Amino acid sequence: MKKLLLILMAITAVYSVDAQIKTPQPSPFSKVEQKVGLTDVVLEYSRPSMRDRVIFGDLVPYGKLWRLGANANTKITFSTDVTIGDNKLKAGSYAIFVTPNETSWNVVFYNEASNSGLPKEWDDSKVVAMVNAEVYPMPVKIETFTMTFDDLTSSSAVLGMLWESVYVGVTIEVPTDDMVLANINDVMNGTPTGNDYYAAAVYYLQEGKDIKQAKTWIDKAITMAGDKVAFWQLRQQSLIYAKFGDKKGAIAAAKKSLAAAEKAGNADYVKMNNDSMKEWAGM
Structure with a gap:
C-alpha cells in the first residue's frame, strides 16, 4: 500500500509540474x-x-x-x-x-x-x-x-x-497569362482532349484573346463531347459566337444550352440563356 501511495504521489507531482494555464492571446x-x-x-x-x-x-x-x-x-x-x-x-x-x-x-x-x-x-x-x-x-x-x-x-x-x-x-x-499560354501551347502540341479544347477556348474568351481561335477550339470541344455535351459548355459556345459576331450561331447554341439546362433543372443557366437570347435578338 505504501509503495502504491508513493507512485500516485509521484504521478501527481509530474502532472502538477507539466500543467500550464492556457489563456487567449491578446493578438491572435x-x-x-x-x-x-x-x-x-x-x-x-x-x-x-x-x-x-x-x-x-x-x-x-x-x-x-x-x-x-x-x-x-x-x-x-x-x-x-x-x-x-x-x-x-x-x-x-x-x-x-x-x-x-x-x-x-x-x-x-x-x-x-x-x-x-x-x-x-x-x-x-x-x-x-x-x-x-x-x-x-x-x-x-x-x-x-x-x-x-x-x-x-x-x-x-x-x-x-x-x-x-x-x-x-x-x-x-501574378504571371498567370504566361503560365496558361505556355501550358496551352504544350497541350495543343500533344494530344489534347475535349476538356483541353474547352478550357483553352473559355480562357481565350475571358481574357479577350484571339476569338477566332477560341471559336475553333470550342467547336472542337462540342464535337468531341457528342451527345454528352453539357449545358455549361453550350453556354460558353454561345458567348464565344456572340463575341465573334455570329449572332445567329450564338442564339442557336443558347437554345441548346437552355433546353439542356431546363432538363437538368438549373434555373441559373435557364435565366442566363433567356437573357442573352433577348439581348442578341435585339442587336
Whole structure:
C-alpha cells in the first residue's frame, strides 16, 4: 500500500509540474491562404485590437516603421514570381513592414522573414519592393487589425490592410497569362482532349484573346463531347459566337444550352440563356 501511495504521489507531482494555464492571446495569430490565378499566396500575421485606444498617430506613430500587426513580423509567401509596383519578386517568403502617414503608407517587402517584429539592424539591400499606397477612410471602425485579399482577378489581387478607420491596399500581380499560354501551347502540341479544347477556348474568351481561335477550339470541344455535351459548355459556345459576331450561331447554341439546362433543372443557366437570347435578338 505504501509503495502504491508513493507512485500516485509521484504521478501527481509530474502532472502538477507539466500543467500550464492556457489563456487567449491578446493578438491572435491568423493564417490566410489565397489562390490568385495559378499562384498560391499564404499570409501569416497577428491581429491586435483597438481596445479603446487611438491607433494611427498615437499607438502606431506616423512616420515610423511599424511591424504591421503584432508579435512576429507579418509574412507573405508566393509560390511563383510576382510583381509589386515596379518590382519583380522571386517565389518565396517576405516580411511586410509599413511606415504609416495620414494620407499614405509606405509599404515595404523585405526578403528576411524570420524576424520577431522589426529587424534589429535594418538592411536596405533586403528591401525588394517599396510601394506608396493611398489611405482610404472607412465609414465604420475596424476593431481588430485585418488583412484581406481583395479585387481578385486571374492575374492580380489587392492586399488590403484595415484597422481603426482606414483601408490601404497594395496590388500584387501574378504571371498567370504566361503560365496558361505556355501550358496551352504544350497541350495543343500533344494530344489534347475535349476538356483541353474547352478550357483553352473559355480562357481565350475571358481574357479577350484571339476569338477566332477560341471559336475553333470550342467547336472542337462540342464535337468531341457528342451527345454528352453539357449545358455549361453550350453556354460558353454561345458567348464565344456572340463575341465573334455570329449572332445567329450564338442564339442557336443558347437554345441548346437552355433546353439542356431546363432538363437538368438549373434555373441559373435557364435565366442566363433567356437573357442573352433577348439581348442578341435585339442587336
